Amino acid sequence: MPRLCSGDYLSGSFCLTEAGAGSDPASMRTRAERSGDGWCLNGTKQWITSAEFAGIYVVWAVTDPEAPKGKGISCFLIEAGSDGIQVGPAEQKMGQRGSATNEVHFDNVRVPGSALLGRLNDGYRIAVSELAGGRIGIGSLALGIGLAAMDYATRYTTERQQFGHPIADFQGLQWMIADRATELEAARLLLMSAADRKEKGQSFTREASMAKLFASEKANQACYTALQLLGGYGYMQEYPLERLTRDVRITTLYEGTSEVQRIVIAREILKEYRQA
Ligand SMILES: Cc1cc2nc3c(=O)[nH]c(=O)nc-3n(C[C@H](O)[C@H](O)[C@H](O)COP(=O)(O)OP(=O)(O)OC[C@H]3O[C@@H](n4cnc5c(N)ncnc54)[C@H](O)[C@@H]3O)c2cc1C
Numbered sequence: 001m002p003r004l005c006s007g008d009y010l011s012g013s014f015c016l017t018e019a020g021a022g023s024d025p026a027s028m029r030t031r032a033e034r035s036g037d038g039w040c041l042n043g044t045k046q047w048i049t050s051a052e053f054a055g056i057y058v059v060w061a062v063t064d065p066e067a068p069k070g071k072g073i074s075c076f077l078i079e080a081g082s083d084g085i086q087v088g089p090a091e092q093k094m095g096q097r098g099s100a101t102n103e104v105h106f107d108n109v110r111v112p113g114s115a116l117l118g119r120l121n122d123g124y125r126i127a128v129s130e131l132a133g134g135r136i137g138i139g140s141l142a143l144g145i146g147l148a149a150m151d152y153a154t155r156y157t158t159e160r161q162q163f164g165h166p167i168a169d170f171q172g173l174q175w176m177i178a179d180r181a182t183e184l185e186a187a188r189l190l191l192m193s194a195a196d197r198k199e200k201g202q203s204f205t206r207e208a209s210m211a212k213l214f215a216s217e218k219a220n221q222a223c224y225t226a227l228q229l230l231g232g233y234g235y236m237q238e239y240p241l242e243r244l245t246r247d248v249r250i251t252t253l254y255e256g257t258s259e260v261q262r263i264v265i266a267r268e269i270l271k272e273y274r275q276a
Contacts, residue, residue, distance in 0.1 A: 009055025009080075014134075015045040015104055016060050016127055023260050025060070026070035026124055030106065032061035039063075039076065039116070041084075041109040047254075051087050051102035054080050059106070060123050067121060075123035076115045084109035095246030133198060134255045135208040139191050139215035142251035143184060146219030149244045150180050153226035153234075160231075173229060180222045187215035206268035213261035216251035223248045 003009045021028040030043025041061055051057070057078045064072030078085070088103035118126050154177055157168035167173055194207035223245040227234035234241040252258045 003055060010053040011050040012056045012058065013048050013051045013054035013104070014130070015048050015051075015057050017046050017048070018044060019046050023257060025127065026073065028060060028062060028073065030059070030061040031065070032063050032074060032076060035110055038110060038112040041076065041078070041106040041111065043106050045104045045106075047091065047101050048104050049099060049101055051104045052090060052100050056080060057085075057104065058117065059104075060127055063123075064121050070124040072121050073123040073127075074120055075117040075126045076111060077117050078109065078111055078115060082109055082111065094249060095243070096250055131255060132205045132208045135212035135261070136191060136194050136198065136204075138251055138255040139187070139194075139208075139212040142212075142216040142219035142248060143187050143191060145244050145248040145251070146180075146184050146187070146215075146222035149219075149223045149226035149241060149248070150177070150184065152240055152244075153229040156233075157229055167229075176225050176229065180218075180225050183214075183218040184222055187211070187218050190214050206265055209256070209261040209264040209268075212255065213258050213265070216248075217258060219248050220252060 004012055016025050016028075018025075018028050018030060028043070030041065030045065032039045032041045034040075041059065043061060045059065048057075057080065059076045059078050060073055061076060062072055063074040066072065080087075084107045086105040086107065088105070090100040090102055093101060117123075154168075157173055157177070158166050160167050168177075190207070190211035194204050194211040197204040197207055223241065227241040227245050230239060230241055233239050234245075236242060256264070
């Protein structure tokens with residue numbers, strides 16, 4: 001932590017996803033096997049944010065292949081530059097090109113026993129709880145992009161003249177502005193509520209998924225609307241909507257897709273009813 005906070009490590013990376021294990025990370029194939037007092041890791045993680053800049057990786061690997069699904073996975077802290085780690089070139093993405101996304105390959109990477117983070121075979125629980133917190137972050141990222149898009153577009157409608165009027169005078173556009181503003185405000189409140197519960201140490205899994213689902217879907221809609229408000233100018237790279245619309249697209253996909261958020265929300269709700 002001190003080396004991350006001081007900037008000595010430019011970033012850390014969260015290495016969970018694999019080519020065959022996305023929404024279902026418990027089906028991962030990366031293995032960690034005992035090697036003397038430590039562990040030896042083999043496998044490949046895919047689409048890892050900031051991997052080429054990371055000083056340290058948090059890596060999930062199967063430590064007990066015989067255990068029931070999700071019960072034999074452990075979490076390791078591994079320093080970049082360790083022998084056997086190879087980081088692939090940055091992926092060519094639709095958006096968020098300011099952030100690198102790489103494959104990370106582990107080929108007989110030997111780490112000491114102290115590299116185990118938390119308890120043995122308890123790694124999946126750590127991943128799931130960390131993802132819940134991350135969802136508040138990704139929802140907030142989405143909200144920021146949606147607000148920026150609507151802010152730009154709304155100002156534009158007061159300046160752009162057609163039919164002898166600023167286009168903001170047309171009620172059809174006013175309703176688009178009103179609907180998106182209302183949805184983004186609701187997204188903000190859901191995010192604040194989830195963050196408040198987390199800060200108070202209360203359960204927040206359901207609330208974080210609701211906030212991420214709603215904020216990311218509504219922010220995508222906001223960017224789409226904002227681009228529409230700019231007409232053809234919105235489609236031009238000279239204006240910011242083209243980039244914002246590409247950047248926001250990922251927010252319904254990573255840190256769990258919208259479908260996965262619905263699975264989590266329904267599971268959390270039904271748990272209460274089934275217990276009652
Ligand atoms: C730019 C980028 C950065 C990323 N950064 C990281 C990172 O730093 N670390 C990391 O570990 N991962 C990272 N990921 C991976 C990301 O979390 C996964 O892409 C995401 O979890 C979805 O997995 P998938 O892409 O394999 O889709 P899949 O799981 O193959 O899903 C395909 C489609 O099927 C749907 N689906 C799947 N299962 C169900 C179901 N049971 N019910 C209904 N629908 C379902 C999904 O919602 C989706 O629409 C990143 C991905 C991208 C694109």
